[in-house]
Amino acid sequence: MSEYYTISEVAARTGISAYTLRYYDKEGLLSFVQRDEAGKRMFRREDFEPLYTISVLKRSGMPIKKIREFMNLYLQGNDTIHERYVMFAEQRESLLSQIRELEAMLKIVDYKCWYFQEAEKRGDINYYQKLPKEEVDPRITEFNQIVDDFREGIMESK
Amino acid sequence: MSEYYTISEVAARTGISAYTLRYYDKEGLLSFVQRDEAGKRMFRREDFEPLYTISVLKRSGMPIKKIREFMNLYLQGNDTIHERYVMFAEQRESLLSQIRELEAMLKIVDYKCWYFQEAEKRGDINYYQKLPKEEVDPRITEFNQIVDDFREGIMESK
């Protein structure tokens, strides 16, 4: 069993390309990686944990610069536990708001899927305009209200 | 009450800057917008619906090029209802997988928040390594297993 992993081994295992790993290093994300006499990166077993953390932060939408800040705190060890906790707590809030945003978009896209199916049945994208008011599905009225608010500059929280 | 809206009125109401609206137009997203004799864009009341749709698709993570495709179908009216339905259905799947991904990240960030609080109490980021095996919280064991899988190249679905 080899003590160290080369960049291409790490790339193959993590799904992060060697190019990207070198880019992350250049950007100061991989300062914890050791080098051999020739200057080659030698990834240790324990290096996969910070690597995984980088991957999680990136997939959470954190920009590289902020991940670098985090990694700088990581390098300083026990003195920065609190600061790192704060960063995770903030990222948690960011994730929650991203999820809320996507769920709001999902609701509208769900409506659009339904509406387009109804329109397809009738062969007319504006079929509801030809119906008497009381036969118009409330979902349509509700959506039109959202669009009216959009036109009037009434933003849905956000 | 004015019949038409200028670009800056639309910008103020929708929160999309005039620069961005012109960029969208250049990219073929706003072909439905009329112009006056002087070449100025005249947004009609009804134009806010496609504008809202563009906003929703963008906030759903759809790239501009694909939104353009959608808008080209929109311009063709009733003949493209089915194709547009398909695009919404695909976007719905995309949203669901984005939400699943962020929820998976949230779980890990939640764990990190908890772990860093525990570590802060003890003033040691690796406190659990000094505990007897049976006193280590199962959440820690579980997380370490995820990192082990990451190192072994065992991807969590995705």
Next chain:
DNA sequence: GTAGGTGTTAGAGTATACTCGAAGTCAAGG
């Protein structure tokens, strides 16, 4: 000893989505 395969670096190129500057048009108000 030399070809192949790995690694290194610096720096250029790509893609996406804006964001802005410059120069010009046009209509209304002082």
Next chain:
DNA sequence: CCTTGACTTCGAGTATACTCTAACACCTAC
């Protein structure tokens, strides 16, 4: 009449995150 302000276009600049090329350094196998 002329300035002001809102609009126009074209094209350049910015930011982010890669993605790749070029030139070179090693080590191993034939």
